[in-house]
Amino acid sequence: MNELLNQLAECIEFGKINMASPYPPQMKGQEGADEITRRALQEGVNPQDILSKGLMPGMERVGVKFRENKIFVPQVLMSAKAMSTAMLHLKPYFLSGAAKQKGTFIIGTVMGDLHDIGKNLVGMMVEGNGYNVIDLGTDVRAEKFIETAREHPGAVVGLSALLTTTMMNMQAITREIKEALPGTIITIGGAPVSNDFCRKIGADYYAPDPQGVVEFLNTKVPQTI
Numbered sequence: 001m002n003e004l005l006n007q008l009a010e011c012i013e014f015g016k017i018n019m020a021s022p023y024p025p026q027m028k029g030q031e032g033a034d035e036i037t038r039r040a041l042q043e044g045v046n047p048q049d050i051l052s053k054g055l056m057p058g059m060e061r062v063g064v065k066f067r068e069n070k071i072f073v074p075q076v077l078m079s080a081k082a083m084s085t086a087m088l089h090l091k092p093y094f095l096s097g098a099a100k101q102k103g104t105f106i107i108g109t110v111m112g113d114l115h116d117i118g119k120n121l122v123g124m125m126v127e128g129n130g131y132n133v134i135d136l137g138t139d140v141r142a143e144k145f146i147e148t149a150r151e152h153p154g155a156v157v158g159l160s161a162l163l164t165t166t167m168m169n170m171q172a173i174t175r176e177i178k179e180a181l182p183g184t185i186i187t188i189g190g191a192p193v194s195n196d197f198c199r200k201i202g203a204d205y206y207a208p209d210p211q212g213v214v215e216f217l218n219t220k221v222p223q224t225i
């Protein structure tokens with residue numbers, strides 16, 4: 001079992017989606033996350049172990065390497081694709097309750113802002129680390145964040161902004177969420193945002209990169225797996 005889970009972690013780390021994928025060149029012709037996840041389930045490996053001992057360690061390595069500039073956006077996207085391919089096999093187990101995720105993270109780019117590449121990377125990395133991610137997309141208003149947070153009690157909300165002009169919207173959205181749902185934890189990020197800004201607008205945490213969000217969530221959300 002450990003061998004399969006180690007192979008799976010490597011597939012996520014290096015972005016090996018399936019056997020047909022020529023990427024990465026050093027793994028050409030080998031099984032990918034798709035085949036190995038299916039095989040692990042057929043061999044009776046617990047879906048929870050597949051997530052927490054195979055997929056998540058692989059994605060954690062991706063997050064650390066990305067932070068250290070050892071890999072770049074295209075590699076992270078390949079890892080995310082490998083991860084989501086494996087997750088398709090696990091989805092029925094999450095839906096039936098046979099396997100659990102750590103918690104829910106709601107993410108969106110704030111109103112007026114259409115940039116989503118960084119936000120998507122954050123969402124993928126958080127999902128890859130065992131959370132249920134609800135991605136509200138771009139140009140998201142406070143009402144949408146509030147409505148979704150209400151439907152998912154205990155969820156952490158992530159706000160992304162790439163424009164100096166939409167930082168003000170981030171401030172207003174943070175205020176409105178806190179007024180409507182006072183206990184909600186809000187984490188913010190994006191190129192023009194900083195720790196000082198976070199404190200100024202009353203958000204709970206600023207993360208400069210996806211791994212920072214994962215590390216914050218791991219300290220805030222009661223760990224169930």
Ligand code: B1M
Pocket residue numbers: 073107112113114115116117118119121122157158159160161162163164165187188189190191192207208209210213
């Ligand atoms: Co825009 N754009 N853009 N743009 N764009 C910038 C941001 C800009 C800096 C370019 C420049 O002038 N040098 C500038 C902003 C200037 C400013 O406000 N000070 C700018 C501008 C002005 C504009 C328009 C106004 C241009 C125009 O129309 N006149 C317009 C605005 C549209 C709108 O949003 N309403 C616009 C449009 C666009 C495109 C649509 C063409 C495209 C977006 C495509 C898309 O996202 N689907 C685009 C792009 C691609 C960029 C640049 C070139 C790249 C942004 C990017 O994706 N970076 C950007 C210049 C640049 O950064 N070099 C620029 C890669 C991404 C991985 O990094 O998003 O920073 P980033 O995310 C990082 C971290 O910030 C962090 O993690 C990620 C990974 O490390 N992070 C979080 C992000 N969100 C997080 C959330 C977290 C935690 C961490 O917690 C919740």
